[in-house]
Ligand SMILES: Nc1ncnc2c1ncn2[C@@H]1O[C@H](COP(=O)(O)OP(=O)(O)OP(=O)(O)O)[C@@H](O)[C@H]1O
């Protein structure tokens with residue numbers, strides 16, 4: 001400590017040092033954030049960015065890269081987790097247009113008693129619904145991306161594909177299936193176990209919401225409903241119809257959807 005400086009000077013210097021450090025830290029943060037979020041800035045709003053920062057700060061995410069997909073209700077990005085492996089980050093867009101559609105699937109779900117009609121709150125619940133549905137499927141050992149973390153409208157889950165290189169798995173519709181009939185049977189089995197064990201109906205199942213990664217993986221489960229939902233049987237029928245249509249085109253001799261629905265609904269009784 002240099003001689004000749006009084007207490008007052010020391011305090012001033014100390015305060016100044018702290019201010020400079022804080023400013024440097026802010027700049028470092030800005031730089032880091034700018035690097036990590038290059039791709040998403042300008043696409044997502046401030047509350048969403050804050051949610052991403054929280055996931056970065058608590059170590060769920062190390063970085064966020066380009067979009068794997070830009071869909072109608074959400075964008076899916078490739079992130080990097082603490083181990084340096086690829087992870088999928090689904091960011092739900094806050095729009096009002098989809099509210100009515102979402103309400104149809106959320107009203108009547110006992111897990112979401114009070115449905116908030118304000119758009120941002122609804123989208124948060126919608127993301128939480130997907131997170132909980134992923135947990136249910138996963139607990140029932142039905143292959144879905146393993147849910148990792150959620151913050152508001154930002155859901156982090158297992159990356160389906162090559163987590164080292166970050167190349168995502170193909171959709172079922174684009175996959176080269178070694179045996180379509182085996183895959184058909186496996187998917188019908190997943191639907192049945194989904195109903196009986198997870199007590200869920202996917203409600204938007206098709207070759208567009210199943211990934212192929214050494215077997216079928218269900219994705220996009222935000223609209224999945226509990227089997228007690230008023231429309232559960234209708235959705236179950238529709239899911240099976242979509243799957244049957246797809247596999248019939250591949251030459252599989254599929255069972256009548258009615259027969260499968262009957263079988264699923266009567267099993268375990
Ligand atoms: N966990 C994951 N790992 C790898 N890729 C994924 C994962 N989840 C989603 N994807 C990719 O992102 C796309 C969109 O995901 P998802 O279907 O869940 O969202 P969406 O909003 O319904 O999109 P869309 O409106 O296009 O159907 C998928 O088709 C798939 O290619």
Ligand SMILES: [Mg+2]
Nearest residue numbers: 071208209220
């Ligand atoms: Mg989808």
